[in-house]
Amino acid sequence: MLDKRSGTRLANLWDDAKAKGMSDPELLVYRSNVLGSDKRVTNYGGGNTSSKIRQKDPLTGESVEVLWVKGSGGDSASIRLDGFATLYMDKLRALKGLYRGLDHEDEMVGYLPHCTFNLNPRAASIDTPLHAFVPKPCVDHMHPDAIIAIAAAKDSKALTREIFGDAIGWLPWKRPGFELGLWLERFCLENPGAKGVVLASHGLFTWGETPKECYETTISVINQAIAWFERRSEGVAIFGGEVVKSLDTEARRAVAAKLMPRIRGLISEKSHKIGHFDDSPAVLEFVNSRDLRPLAALGTSCPDHFLRTKIRPLVIEFDPAKPDVDAVVTRLAGDIAAYRVGYQAYYDKCKHADSPPVRDPNAVVYLMPGVGMFTFAGDKATARISGEFYVNAINVMRGASTVSSYVGLPDQEAFDIEYWLLEEAKLQRLPKPKALAGQIALVTGGAGGIGRATANRLLREGACVVLADIDETALASANDELAKAYGKDFVRPVLINVTSEDQVISGFAETSVEFGGIDILVSNAGLASAAPIEETTLALWNKNMDILSTGYFLVSREAFRLFRAQKIGGNVVFVASKNGLAASPNAAAYCTAKAAEIHLARCLALEGAEAQIRVNVVNPDAVLRGSKIWTGEWKEQRAAAYKMSTDDLEEHYRSRSMLKRSVFPEDIAEAIYFFASDMSAKSTGNILNVDAGNAQSFTR
Template identity: 50%
Template structure:
């Protein structure tokens, strides 16, 4: 069925508005259109409203993300509205106004769009508009900025009553093109989609110009002595050193994925004399504090403080933060309030270094940080022309622990087995490593794709969905410096590392008398020494995080039972197998499990076999190289060829949550080689 012209215009407008962060934040705000369509039952005309549904994003909105409602039924709800004490009940009533099947669930803002007498309505969260909305004298400033073309609406929690308020304001002010919602954002309207968009942009750009022209030069005050930003390189080093400790604090109640931001906006705010006061006031717009919590945790030390002193102070501040958050909950919770969801911060600010933000996945963590940048911009604008005055703490609690918000959270799909876990896989640019990376991402993990071939690593990271799912690092596992850099990249990308797969490998098949010391050293450097170096760096991060972890070695059947003409390869695989035993015994006290996988005959998709090992082994066994996989399969008990995906399955079995009490184990993935049975 063709998209209705008004709905098509709405989608196009939404994409234009939502693609510019000056207009609204990610998933923030909503837009609507009204129009007439033929009722499929009566054949007559029916007035409909298309509006962005709950949880959608304007910039990427599709027709499936629209809720479609009958206007006659929606507006009839006014007659049965029981008042603000019961207005949450009205959200369920929207379901009885829906037109046809499918579509998105109506959001709490549906009434705002349906009750306002305008064909098109935008509700947005621009930083400039919220700055006026959160200024101590916002009503006066709104009049100075817009005259009578934009009307002030005092703070009211989103819902049916706010829709009635805005409808009344529009009716009483026919000259107005929109309104500033105290503590919240803006709403604009128009008879056509073009007029509505034009009015929205006029409000946003006029507010921007007003703040720029009327605002003072240093709204955050002078630079705090000793708090200026470190150089870019120093910031990254300091952030990487702090990240595992910060993630440990943010994950006390439940594991979190992290994101790091050292943009100029953040650094300038943290260098200012007023940042402690402003940060303590918290954010205001509901979209902001639902993702950032009511306030951040702020380290009150200069960036040059010794690392151990900074870590110790962060722990002290975290204990204070948790106590204060619990007290905030107790101050405002009612008998029917949802249980406290956790007392850890979502935003941690480190002067001179940057901002760490956290969430249930990388996108959530990144967006939380983006929202705090929005909040900084709001504070700057409000302080430039007035004083920043967010909504009352009690109102923030009503939003954060709103029954409707709780219901939305309960509707979220169950997390995947590896959700919140960050994995680093070596040799992940091809073959077994690539298959492992794909399986881990499919199960919810974030993955650092590490490979000597940076191009291959980047290609795999792109396949996996890009930086919210996977990042690529170029690393030679024989280099301590490159391994350290790879882990720094991992903790800056995702906050830490929980799962490491030692997969990088090489093989040179030669008889003993033809095996040179160089052949021996190369294979031991990459697999034995490389695995040791990677595991050592992984342990440092995991111990600092206090979240336990997994280290998995991709060893080989050859670690137990070796074929002819591969002394160096088989010896180094035996070394890896013994590292599993040694590290399992040593790291268990930290909750770090160390296990291994022993594959055999993985020919298809294997980087090692494609690099010459296949031809060498085929020559040893006297078979054609393209039939080597079949040859290996026929000598197994199951007569099945082993593929990279089968090895990836074993890695998931070890790390996916069912084998929580297993460490020091080697799983054969060889289709059954009796001589390699573990005894």
């Protein structure tokens, strides 16, 4: 029985009570989920599991052996039954007779659909032959850092023998595919007592007669490697020792807030990128070390790592003892251009006659001494996961360089994985990006009716959204609701009082650290007030001006600063009001402030046009349902002004409109999306009324 205590060792999480009564496929799901629950066992989307199960053939009614194996693109931690491909084992074995040799192994992938059991639509992965040809009922293929550190060491084979003896074998690097499946089969037949094998520069295969035995073998092998590394690395200077000290947490985030929008702008010319910042202890240990540059230059080893991170990162030169961030900003364009030149040279050196065209030549991973790691990708989840994969690579480099010499995968082998035609086919099958994919929006008043509806609309089109609001309780509620609907990666809350210059500046800095910059500002924070002019106090007048005029100025100024730092354009949408164009009785402060909003937007449209910064206005009217400004006194005041009860107010506004229709938050959100999207790419300085028709507010 394995040690179940927590700590550096992996815990044995197998629960006999939970497993009792499960079917064989359900046990496979359970085993996969438990293995995937600890990123020390395998990273997101990495590795795969399988079981060979006897099932009734739907055609013949006879019992047949079926391979259940994780389908292409699945994640072990969250996979369910429908995430597994199912294939006839007798047909998979028959494929050996069709195999024409290493030069033709890719064509074997085309035969896998012919082996499908029970019309399962889940596509089988390239690793299917590896699982099929291991002559054991249950097989795990994992990417634990402790094992890859052995697999990526210069003397990998000798270390494997030293740690595991005859229990775990070793095979040299071979790209996953049919040939490697045959290698595994041969190894198992020649070493019947072995429980697994280390694949050089790749990972670990283990097997067992039962799901529990297979799981416990996987965990015990990883723990054996962890324990060995702990003994061998005691007293050794990790990565050659620390040569610089980290900035403090606040200073690191300040540097990230300044640099990430600039990096983002330099790499988003063709498609906008989303950023992720990591200053965890593992990252800081690496970026502050003596061996940072030589190790980073060697690139990653495991294919799962470099497919997410590119083969090597870009190191940003910086001395935290003399933190000249402006000098870094000055050098960034040249450093990024040099990386692109190097990547193009890598492509040109390694490409084949039938290789796909060169992909985005920009770095994914940026390492900065004293600060941490920035990663950029087409969406936040991918940027975060890319960072997690590079942390895995750091762990591998730590282990391998501590006990031996770390060896990255040769450029040609890395290229042949990165530009593999089968990998390219997988990329081509990906769905078309949504309209706002890669875009970052900040919505003030984000917890209110219009703000929440707007955030929902932008998220639905693939944007990342920062909800900014002064109401902490409502903000938490809106964030929870939207994160549950769209995923935590895509939404962030930030507490901002738009009348506070400091809070606005810090809120935009937080946006830059969390996502890398900004593309869309929806300035929506508001209030409403009503009083005859002689009863309008200076405090009430100033409150309207502070929120609806000064607040809009402050958030626009910060957005413009970021837009200009990124140099990839930008988009501002003001949520003003019909009252900015058409006067209303007993609301002089409100109407005047809204008119100021509209004129500010016109001024900003003039200033921003040369930098492709568009500024437009949406004018709602009488959005009662879900709107925070229609709660409390404002509703009573407007009802009193029109000499009616509050219950009659919605019908009053509906009836007075030309179209005789009510206006809802979702209607305003649709107009905001129109201005935020490329549908209005040639519009700036415009006003769109969403008021069901009001002749007084016609713009001309």
